[in-house]
Amino acid sequence: MSSALEFAAARVTTSVSADGGLVIESPVPLGGYENHLGEMLRRWAQAVPQRTFLAERRGDGDWWRLDYASAAAQADRISQALLDRGLSPERPVMILSGNSIDHALLALGAMQVGIPVVPVSPAYSLMSEDHGKLKALFNLCRPGLVYTAQGDPFTRALAQLPLDKVELVVTDKGSLDTATTDFAELLETRVTPTVDKAFAAVTPEHIAKVLFTSGSTGMPKGVINTHRMLCANQKSIALIWPFIEQTPPVLIDWLPWNHTFGGNHNFNLVLRNGGTLYIDGGKPLPGLIEQTVTNLREVSPTVYFNVPVGYSMLLPRLEKDDLLRESFFRNLKLIFYAAAALPQDLWRRLEKISLVSRGEKVPMTSSWGSTETAPLATSAHFPLREAGNIGIPVPGVALKVLPSGDKMELRVKGPNVTPGYFRQPDLTEPMFDEEGYYRIGDAGKLVDPDDLAKGILFDGRLAEDFKLTSGSWVAVGALRIEVIAAASPVMQDAVITGADRDWVGLLAWPNLAACRDLAGAAEDLPVEELCVSPAVNRQLLEGLRTYNAKHRGSSTRVERVMLMREPPQIDANEVTDKGYINQRAVLERRKALLDRLYAQTPDSEVLVL
Incomplete structure (x- = not known):
């Protein structure tokens, strides 16, 4: 890849499993990692208290910034407020609205004292006619507190939920005609020693959040995400991307926190490495992509994450807008795509404008995984000439490859893999094979059977062929x-x-x-x-x-x-x-x-x- 970046050497070890599958692993030991996400926040609050952690645009259109010290202090107040209300793994926090600083603070405050967070796709509230998915998720999780940033857009959805014994917290109530608690009240809570006691009691096996699968091949399922999964995954990233610890990452990102890509991979990448996350209120949709363009003219990321449809909508603007292109590439070290395969045409166009802007190709890469793997299981931390290569297993992960019809099925084992689906034991049992490997449902091809370090090509979903x-x-x-x-x-x-x-x-x-x-x-x-x-x-x-x-x-x-x-x-x-x-x-x-x-x-x- 680029000489400006340092990546871990691409190396693998192999063995044969009891069922005859080929097991591929990294020879690099994973080593130790944090007990829970709260330790990351407190570390940076002490080390770089005034560094911007999160930024978002507010009413006047300017960027509103929150530093690490303030974030940690406010998270502690929220922790106290939630503990005072008796919230617990049996009564988690459900978040209906999208990415925001208040969303982040509520989630961090809950998770650091052992209270799971359930971020739900805003589309289930805002774009649904019958709110069927929202009601199903609510009934499964049985939250003790529900949060939304704004009341008015969620009026119809909230009316569908049995909230008589559930506290509803909002940042901006608007004209919502129901009993609510102002989010600001949580921030006024006086912190007691109870918070530190609960903080110290959280273990890697505690549930951090429940993320619902995207439903790309079926209806959503609630995936248990433990602190072990999330912290181990970030350690894996640091081992294959050493540069991420050397220079704090600056991200501008729209990817939703109710999904593992935005909420685990990207958010936690910033949190673990003391970086800065600018919350992009835009999306790769007509009428919203313009906001992303405006933001990228002002903020120059060091690593840029997106899905293929996002690059598809952004590329025509990058090709035509000199100011946008200059800002986008100014500090950019790496272009990353995931969640779906990137068409080769988009790959070539990204390389072309990179050459125009920088005189060199900014490295492009991808990884592979799922909500159940937190999400990283493999990564292409070596030079790529075209899209499709999902890389090799990251440290800590074992990848089993075995025949399935005329394809090769991929299965995953490691500390990043979920223990199962939330309150759905009937779905949990069949997800693992006899050796404890997660049946992810994807297929892959070895790029070079004689040199497995050259990676694996994604070969589609087994259920779609x-x-x-x-x-x-x-x-x-x-x-x-x-x-x-x-x-x-x-x-x-x-x-x-x-x-x-x-x-x-x-x-x-x-x-x-x-x-x-x-x-x-x-x-x-x-x-x-x-x-x-x-x-x-x-x-x-x-x-x-x-x-x-x-x-x-x-x-x-x-x-x-x-x-x-x-x-x-x-x-x-x-x-x-x-x-x-x-x-x-x-x-x-x-x-x-x-x-x-x-x-x-x-x-x-x-x-x-």
């Missing part, structure tokens, strides 16, 4: 990445069709910004008209026909494609709030479109290659 009527298997994950790259910039995302049919097709979502540029269309042009634009359809067909010329087999060749007008719906479990598409849910909900795609005589909205 399907067979054509010919009996040929379709590798959905790999195919999706290739066709999105081929159809760039028209296609934002797609689901692969063809299960029990004769050929492969695509139901795709357009990249609205790119399509408007191609069509020379105004911002307010309806998506229905954009999808039938001759320029858009011509570009889409040209890209996919070029792809087909190199892929003639039935399991990789695309025969038809349809651009969908309706975006993926989170209420229908079609997409997570990180942008990961649930292939199965989309195909079930949009069966009418699927029937049109495979009609004997397709209509004009179906493009035939």
Whole structure:
């Protein structure tokens, strides 16, 4: 990688498991790590009390900053307030709203005295019609306190919850017509020795938080996240990224804290290493990406984290906006993507603008894991030439590779792996094999069987692949990445069709910004008209026909494609709030479109290659 960065050498050891699987591990011992997250906060409050820990934009639009000393003091007051209320693992704290300084303080104050936190996707409250997921999560967790930053946007959702014996805490009540406690009251609590006593009693096995899975292949499950998992994971990162301890990281990040990427990997990376986190109120969505752009013009990160859909929306702005590009790359040491595979076209474009801005390529890398692994299990801490390599096991993690049909299944063991699902023993038992390895459900390919240190290629979700009527298997994950790259910039995302049919097709979502540029269309042009634009359809067909010329087999060749007008719906479990598409849910909900795609005589909205 870049000479400016120091990465751990890529080395592995191997053995054979009792069931014949290949076990790959790092030879680097994990060593010791903190007992719980609260120790990290107190360490930096003493070492660098005035360094900014968290920053967010408030009402006047300026950045409001909180230093480490203030954060630790306020977390202690919140700890006392929660202990006074009798909160415990049986009565956890549930947080409904998104990333904010108050959210962080409440979570830190709870976790450091052994009270679990349950951050819930705001979409379950704000974008849902029936609030079915929210009610299910509430009934499972039985919280003793519920928090939301603002009352008004959550009025409908809160009305669906049985809050008669649950304290509701808000930062800004607004016109909410129900009994609440002002968040500021928690900060006025006088700290007693009870806090230090509870702090000292927290062990690595205490539950820090319950994170609900994104539901990318099913309904969300409550994953127990212990302090051991979170602290061990950060130690693993420090061992493979030594530079992260040498220079405190500066992050600007939108990734939601109710997911493991933003809430564990990124937030705790800052917390453990005494860094600074600027909370980005933007998102990779029309109307919100502009806020991210504004923030990145002002804040120059040292490491930048995002998901592929985020880079897809940010790249056109970076390519056109000189000031944005200069600020983005000024201090940047590493570009990181995860949560889904990065199309190769985006990889090449990132490298190109990096060269334009810096005269060199900023290293790009990825890792692999899940909510159940806290999240890091593997990391590519070595030079990469293209996307798809998920690296090698990080220190402390054992990766088992064994055949599953015509693929190689990956399983994980280590201190970063969850003990199970919260209050769901029926789901916990089947998640581990006989040797205690977590069945993550992903497949991988060895880059070089003769040199395992070259990494593993992500080979999709085992549950997503399907067979054509010919009996040929379709590798959905790999195919999706290739066709999105081929159809760039028209296609934002797609689901692969063809299960029990004769050929492969695509139901795709357009990249609205790119399509408007191609069509020379105004911002307010309806998506229905954009999808039938001759320029858009011509570009889409040209890209996919070029792809087909190199892929003639039935399991990789695309025969038809349809651009969908309706975006993926989170209420229908079609997409997570990180942008990961649930292939199965989309195909079930949009069966009418699927029937049109495979009609004997397709209509004009179906493009035939």
